[in-house]
Amino acid sequence: MTQTVKPTLKRQLLRLLLPSMLVLVGTLGVLFVLLTSRFSNQQMLSNTEQLARSFAEQSVLALLTGSTVNAEPVLQQMKTFPDFVGAGLWSKENQLLVWHGDTQTAETFKRLLAEPATDEIRIWELDQHVFLAAAVKVQANDEHAEAELSLDAPSSLPLGYALLVFSKARLQQQIGNSLLISLGAVALAAMIILWFISNWVQKTTLPLIQLSERMQSDDFLRQASSPVSGGSSEIQHISQAYQQMAAAIIERDDALRLHQQKLETLVDIRTRELTTARDAALTASRHKSEFLANITHELRTPLQSVIGYIDLVNEQLEFTDYADLTDDLNRAQRNAENLLKMINGLLDFSKIEAGKMELHLRRVRVSQVIQQCVDLIKPLLQSNQLQLDISNKELELWTDGEKLLQVLVNLMSNACKYTQSGIITLRVHEEGNHCEFSIADTGCGIDPQQLEQIFMPFYQVDGSQSRRSGGTGLGLAITRQFVELMGGSVTALSQLQQGSVFIVRVPISKTELYINQ
Structure with missing residues (x-):
């Protein structure tokens, strides 16, 4: 069964920190782009709204008189602003009094103005353009205009709308440039963070790597004489504990070595004593076996003779007047045979012990x-x-x-x-x-x-x-x-x-x- 190799602490820290920091930097970059785009868009809307209001204030005379000649100076002035696409005046009869710009944009304006509304300024944001319509009104305190025109026009009534259209191309380009700059900044920040985190992780894990290499080496006890340098307080505590452990192991090994030498000396002495005792026991056992074999052999020969003589005497008594002695002789013969069996048993046992039984x-x-x-x-x-x-x-x-x-x-x-x-x-x-x-x-x-x-x-x-x-x-x-x-x-x-x-x-x-x- 193969054992899976676990990743190192450095790799684990990099796996944890790098994605987190990259996500954080990316999130900050996206927020920066969104905020920049929103600010630029609001700035553009604010500027165009001020222009529309100014255009509306300057278009009062042109709408009162219904003369396009009076509107030309103001229209020419509007053309000088950046991102200008079109401008015009919308009369209170819902007619386009004058328009400077392409016809398609004017048609779009007509559709937008067809929706009823009472706002003083109306703004529409489309994909490529911003449409503004500012209400043109005659203020009640405008004494010079009333005297000049000598008209009995009612005050605060909308005369129409001043129309302006601006392109969003430059704004979108600025947003795109901001996005590129943000991406570059994010990439640069990511590289800096990567370098910083890698160096920090390297410095943090280096003492642990050194300590681990010492602990894994074959001669780690000898290398443990000097502590590892650098690292946090926890690593220093681990290094000190490791040194204490190594010192205790060295001391224990020295004690075990001395004890082993004593044991080897004692075992050597005991081995020689046991060898001597074993040789003596083997010699005694051999002598005992030889004694048993010799004594049983020597006892068996005369005992067999005794049994033979008992048989001979027993046969002779059958033809004499001493037949009543037959029972005693039979008893003596049985005892002799039992004794012979015991002797044969001793002889067999001595042969077995000597390994001569076949x-x-x-x-x-x-x-x-x-x-x-x-x-x-x-x-x-x-x-x-x-x-x-x-x-x-x-x-x-x-x-x-x-x-x-x-x-x-x-x-x-x-x-x-x-x-x-x-x-x-x-x-x-x-x-x-x-x-x-x-x-x-x-x-x-x-x-x-x-x-x-x-x-x-x-x-x-x-x-x-x-x-x-x-x-x-x-x-x-x-x-x-x-x-x-x-x-x-x-x-x-x-x-x-x-x-x-x-x-x-x-x-x-x-x-x-x-x-x-």
Whole structure:
């Protein structure tokens, strides 16, 4: 998953400030152009309105007499003003008395004056022109005009309108020039603001960039000896805090380095001690294994001789008068055989510890192994009055038949020893590429917390029971070692006073055996 790169603080500040300042400058430029245009337009209207009023005052005589000759001087005077387009007089009979200008403009004026109105001055702003119509009146206090004309004209009555038309081209050009000047000013101001903001952001973020580069460098602790220069008070506080943190880290690293050196020295000493202890333990274990192997071998040879002599004596007593000694000899023979089993167990255990136990693989019929096991434990079944329930399955295994037989005999013998007047059940079934043997009894059971410990060498769950039933505590340890040597596993399930179940799983095929090993 790709990680998105976040923009720098400088870029974020520029993104925030530049558009805001550009919008502000642009807004001010637009307002300046609008205000300039409005002021220019109002100034033009004010000037033309004054001209129209002056034109109306000078046109009283021309409208009283209805003479175009009297209007000519005033009309010629109006033509001298800038942006002049047309001028004329409108009589009170709604007739155009005189007009100087193009006919189209005069027609536009006629349409505008057709609308009734009572204003002294009327102004129309069209796209290209400004039309003005100022009412021409005779004032009551105009004594010189009344005496001169010797007319009995009523005072304050409109005689008509003085008409003026001015072009807006120069005004629009001025507005356009103002717009260009404003745009130039805005562009210049934007460039100045851009330069100013960029420099300000650069100066503001430079200390942060320097501090960030130091913090990101591999040797940042050594570079942190000098503070960053410039920047705001907050940046200075961050720099000082960073220096304090770097100093604390350096101090901590020095302490950790010294502690590490002490630990390495202590570990080196302990390692040498442990190596010496391990070598001593290995030597002791080797000597113990050699001792067990030698002593069991030395004990087994005379014990086998004793068993042989007991058999010989027992056979000879059958033909003499001392046949009542046969029971004692049989008892001695059984004890000797039990002792031989224990010695053989010690010998097997010493071989396993020395790594000299080997597998002798061959094709093994499960039914034959079970039959041999039943023949061997039959005396135990009879002595404890036990019932045997076997559910066999015809299978062939590629395994060590002797070790498999010893595993089953060990488990079945334990089941017989710890069960009184109950049932021993042996189930065999195929599960995948494994053959599973399940040996269950209805005996005294085992505490579930001790199930894992029962496979340890020389461990016995109940000392008193073990003394009654005999044994060295090696049977289950040897059983697990044999099963694991054959590429299988052994587990136990049990509850106190509810019996026990031991499950042995061994591979069926040679391939599965090699894979598990």
